Amino acid sequence: MKKLKVNADACIGCGLCVNMAPEAFTLNDEGKSEAIAEIEDGAADEVIASCPVGAIEE
Ligand code: SF4
Numbered sequence: 001m002k003k004l005k006v007n008a009d010a011c012i013g014c015g016l017c018v019n020m021a022p023e024a025f026t027l028n029d030e031g032k033s034e035a036i037a038e039i040e041d042g043a044a045d046e047v048i049a050s051c052p053v054g055a056i057e058e
Contacts, residue, residue, distance in 0.1 A: 010055035
């Protein structure tokens with residue numbers, strides 16, 4: 001398990017990470033994703049690779 005970080009300057013609020021891992025990400029009031037909980041390592045790798053703008057970091 002690991003806690004990821006979202007670069008709010010890069011995030012475009014597409015919601016993909018929230019759909020992929022709703023337990024670990026939420027969209028905040030500004031429409032940006034925030035990491036709210038730890039995520040399993042394999043799922044973390046997938047969501048990092050899937051973000052269209054590379055905004056998710058370990
Ligand atoms: S997938 Fe990337 S751009 Fe889309 S909401 Fe998540 S962090 Fe933001």
